[in-house]
Amino acid sequence: MLELKNISYEVDKKVILRNISFVFEKGLTYSILGNNGVGKSTFGKVIMGNTGYYKNHTGKIFFENVDITEKTITERAKLGITTAIQEPARFKGLSVKDYLTLGLKIKHSDEELVKFLEIVGLNISYLYRKVDKTLSGGERKRIELCSTIILKPKLIVLDEPDSGIDMMSNSMLKNIIDILKENGSTVITITHREEISVLADESLLLCGGTFTHSGKPWEINSVYKKICDDCNHINNPIKDKLSGVNK
């Protein structure tokens, strides 16, 4: 479904992503595990095609066998790719309802929207609240996750989906990922937390800008504990620790 071929990305001659090649299969859930600063969020932005990321990397990206390397963020979104970024933006004056429906472009009744909100632990009182500083970061995060469920994407990148959500249990996040999966989405979760990583079918360890290991989440967690706890080579991997995963 999503194929990455030799993706590299650097800023000011500093390598952030290093020759990544991988195929993400349709309908599976993946976790990308790694310490802070290893390039996890950059990886998500390269897939989404954010400004400054698309066209500025080497390699190719194929989505459902279509080369999307040169496609803009909107073009990729229209193909069915979306993302929930780590820190959702604030929108002065914009209601939760307008945000979830993209200004009523997505047709849902209030009752249906409330059911979506309930999945992320929010209630009807949020529907007409504003997605601005009157909502906490955690509340905006929940609304962002709610939005991804409504969009029913083919592929979604969830960047640190639990960040800022102190009270959110892993089971709630698991439920969200299960719903996305039931809707047919391929889910890529970016995280530095093993508890979140285990919610996926497959896991990848990102270290020094490349995938060093792949496998079942508990296997990768084990590797993560072994080699990442004392790792001081962020964006500068020690070669003998890399297995060079290519799928």
Add this chain to the structure above:
Amino acid sequence: MELQRDHSKEFEAISKAYEKAGGDISGLLSKDIVSVIVSGNQIIGRNTVDGVEISADIKDNKVKLNFVMKDGVKLNKPIHMCVGYLKDFGEQLLDMNFEIGDNCNANFVSHCSFPAAKDILHKMDAVLKIGKNSKVTYKDEHYHNEEGLVNLDASYFTTIGENSSFDNRFNLTKTRVGNLKILMDVEILKDAKCYIESKVKEKKDDKVEIKEIMRLTGENSSGIAKTYVIAQDNSYGKVINEAYGIGNNASGHIECDEIIVGDGVDLSTIPLLNVKNASAELTHEASVGRINSDQLETLMSKGLDQEDATELIIKGMFS
């Protein structure tokens, strides 16, 4: 509604403009509400209820309106002000005087429309005095003209009495602006509260100058002044927000957000905070620039193109 003689056709025309501006004509016609209809330099209709006196005079081609609300009058229904100018060229000069007594509740809803304007001047000087323990809101919606030129020059001088509140919202976002010059000068007395907000969307060669002044003279007085301007094309905008902390424990906040859409815009914001009492506290926030890229890309990652994403963000700001 007492409709002045020989004005039925004009009323029909102005009511159409009024509805276009977002007004509800049924509100104007109801007998149990207070309403005033000004067309050009004439008052073509007015209605009032017990406790509210409206008198009008036309002198030197200027409409002078006196509005007096007696102590203790609390109106649940809004007071409708319909102001319009149906000609293409000319001047509309207004002199408004509002006196709101003690312990009153008044909610003004004003719609100003200039649907045929090619080059007109709408000049208004308004004085509003609010007594003690009263609550007043004033919502002012403007509907100008996409092709013609409206020169709007309005000054508002308001005094908010002890323990009273005043909420004023000016909105000109549905049409082109033309030339807009607004001065809002508010004095806030002891324990009184003030909220003033202006929202303007300008384009082409529109010119906007807004000056908002809050004088926090009373002990424990508080006020917030917010201005939002979206500027496109070659439009010009200058916003001056001033707050003066004079009374004990006075607190004020001024905020100005100006968003640029395009390359030919000339926008500026000038905040002034002046404290004359050590216990007073004033703050301000200001930003001038393009729409935040995180906001844009968040919406674009959901499938909106850049124009639609921009429109939705602006819709939020003007909601």
